[in-house]
Amino acid sequence: MADYPSIDPSSFDLIVIGTGLPESILASASATAGKTVLHLDPNSFYGNHFSSLPLDHFSSFLQSHSHCHSQQPNISPPTSSSNCLHLKHNNLFSHVHISNPHSEYLGPSNKFSLDLSGPKLLFCADPMVNIMLKSGATYHIEFKGVDATYVYRGDGDDKLMTVPDSRSAIFKSSVLTLKEKRQLMSFFKTVQEHILELEAALTSNEEMRRARTISDEELECPFIDFLTTKGLPSNIKSIILYAIAMADYDQETPLLRKDFVIKTKDGIKSLALHNMSLGRFVNASGALIYPIYGQGELSQAFCRCAAVKGALYVLRMPVTALLIDKESNCYKGVRLASGQELFSHHLVMSPSFTVPLSSTISSIRDVQGDSSESSSRSDVEGLVARAVCITRVSIKPDLSNLLIIFPPRSLYPEQMTSVRALQLGSGLAVCPPGLFVLYISTMCDAVAQGKELLHAAMNALAHLLSRKHESSTTMESDCVEEDGPNFLWSAIYVQELRKGSSEIIVSCPTPDGRLDYRDMLDSTIKLFHEMYAEVEFFPETEDAENAENDE
Structure with missing residues (x-):
């Protein structure tokens, strides 16, 4: 059994389980508002489904969090003073397929920093950047601009049109x-x-x-x-x-x-x-920016801000159950894998966890006057199909970081959703020099539909690579197989989309299918105000003004 540390004190205003981006923002905003915050994560790294991971860790995370690898926490006996609701691990990924045909060209795994929920970018003026400036998170993270955006045209010799x-x-x-x-x-x-x-x-x-x-x-x-x-x-x-x-x-x-x-x-x-x-910003000629070392840096930046404000962080600390007061049927705390019980007024949970439906849960909702729209469990509202590929050549020889949009019907007539592909180079510290990472995603209603779109986009990208780099090695120019382009390495997977919900127990949303973070931030701000209705979300400070001037 793991040797878990004892946590002191044992009572907090807010306990947060998981260090995904919404959870980290809520922890930072609450600590900034003067609340006592305990932030726990069973993982050894920050970010959860918003993480950026080394190549081998990326593969193992996908596979261990897929539906075919269900994980259940250890269950400890309840105490006499509480009802005990055991947490259930919620696997968001399915249909994971990893291809590694040319591993000899990849180099060390730790030279990669791969996003689990890519592609994601920030507009230079979007609300997430403003929140980072107000919170001070920009002191803990650096960005670089995306060089160009292109629209894919299915016909014509030049299939990529620069966005004017x-x-x-x-x-x-x-x-x-x-x-x-x-x-x-x-x-x-x-x-x-x-x-x-x-x-x-x-x-x-x-x-x-x-x-x-x-x-x-x-x-x-x-x-x-x-x-x-x-x-x-x-x-x-x-x-x-x-x-x-x-x-x-x-x-x-x-x-x-x-x-x-x-x-x-x-x-x-x-x-x-x-x-x-x-x-x-002077370091971004266009409208879009991306964090150096990957989007997982966003979660870490907000966690650092929360720690500066007094939040307590404990990684490698699983939570096995919620504690419910027997008399009021209200949430009152959590039980850790160590057996220690901790207490708080509010709880924020990662979408990695759910509480099995029971009569006790119904009692909690009744006590809080909850409506049918709010539940301790997030509801699946759709799917997003994602792919990550590694190649030795850039789609545009003179550019490293670029975005390609595949509009509806540009890949085939039945295509009803946009497909987005983001190429990043080693200048962003996400891969070794001489390699490039491609993130591809699309919204979908069914797994088969999503995978068909990914394969079509990957084959289109492979064709672009082979056309523009005919003088490169034979491996790049002959990179189409039955299941898509044969890049050095690729991963295809489907992720469930779950909405956030709130009561005393707050469940955060999953990574969405949008390119930017606006919808996720709107949902996070709403959850914060439902916990602390009279508290300002990251009030303006003199430090925030100085941070913007430093950009």
């Missing part, structure tokens, strides 16, 4: 016709005028007036309809929808679910964010 996301990029574009350049410039001008009008209404402290450039009716209509009324051709609409507004689902085909359709007001917000991100 600024005035200068539009003028320099060799793909757009003069008419298309004028149309795109006119559209961006319309959007900019609308944004300026809204800012003027807000800064004048008057009630927000109706925007003159874009009407309220237009703001509520589908974004694709608004783009069509502006006379934009299909290739420009595709760029705006999928490479700037980052739509996940096909916007041009009637959809079964209305919540998949982006409204004009939301599309405008995304365009505004993209525009504000351009040129914000």
Whole structure:
């Protein structure tokens, strides 16, 4: 049996189980608000499903957390003062397939830092960056810019089209016709005028007036309809929808679910964010940035901030059960694998764990006045198919870090979701020199659908590599097999998407299928305010202003 340390004190305002990104943000925000926080993790590393891991650890984590490798914690007997609800391990991954045909070219495993939930990026001006500045997390992490973004076109000789996301990029574009350049410039001008009008209404402290450039009716209509009324051709609409507004689902085909359709007001917000991100930081020429050493650094940065504010951290510490007061049927604490019992007013749990449904759980929800929308267990709301590949050559010989968008129907006619591929090089300390890492992901309704999309994108990328590097080794130019491109190494897997939920017991959301962190951050802020309704989430400080000036 492991020799676990004793934890002192035994009572806290908040206990957090798991060091995933939402859990780490909640721990940091709570510690900043003056709460006593104990942060536990059964793993020996930070980040959980948001981790960046060495190559061999990445493979073992996927396999040990897949449905075919169920893990159950040790169960210790309950005490007389509490009901004991044993935690159940919740495996989020399935259909894991790892291919390692050319391991001799990879080098040491610890030279890799692979994201479990890639591809993920941050817009330079998005709310996550602002929260990092306010919290001080930027003191513990460094970023580099993404060199370029491309849209994949299934036809034509040049299958990758550079995204013209600024005035200068539009003028320099060799793909757009003069008419298309004028149309795109006119559209961006319309959007900019609308944004300026809204800012003027807000800064004048008057009630927000109706925007003159874009009407309220237009703001509520589908974004694709608004783009069509502006006379934009299909290739420009595709760029705006999928490479700037980052739509996940096909916007041009009637959809079964209305919540998949982006409204004009939301599309405008995304365009505004993209525009504000351009040129914000000196080390990023474009709108997107990525953390050096991988996105797992985000969790660690917030954990460091929490520790500075007094939070207590204990890794390699499994929690086996929740303690429920017999009289009130309310949560009151946790039992560790060591047998020690700890107590807190609130509990935050990683989506790695669930509490089996029981009459006791129902009693907890009844006591808290909980509705059917809130549960101690997160509900599966969809799937995201992911792939990680390692190659010896870059898709663009002169660039290391780039993003490729495969819009709906660009890979095959039945493709209804966007596929995103992020290539990163050794300059970001995620792989050895001379190698590149490719992260690919897509939303899907079924495993077969997701894997078909991944294989199609991987084969398209392999074809791009072989075309652009015909002078390279035979291995790169002959890299298509029945199950996808034969890269040096690849992993394909499917991850469940689970929503966060809250009561006294808070369950955090899983990594989502979006490119950025906005949805995850919105959910995390909501969970924080449901725990501490009157507390500000990372209040402004003088240190935060200094941190932004240092960027």
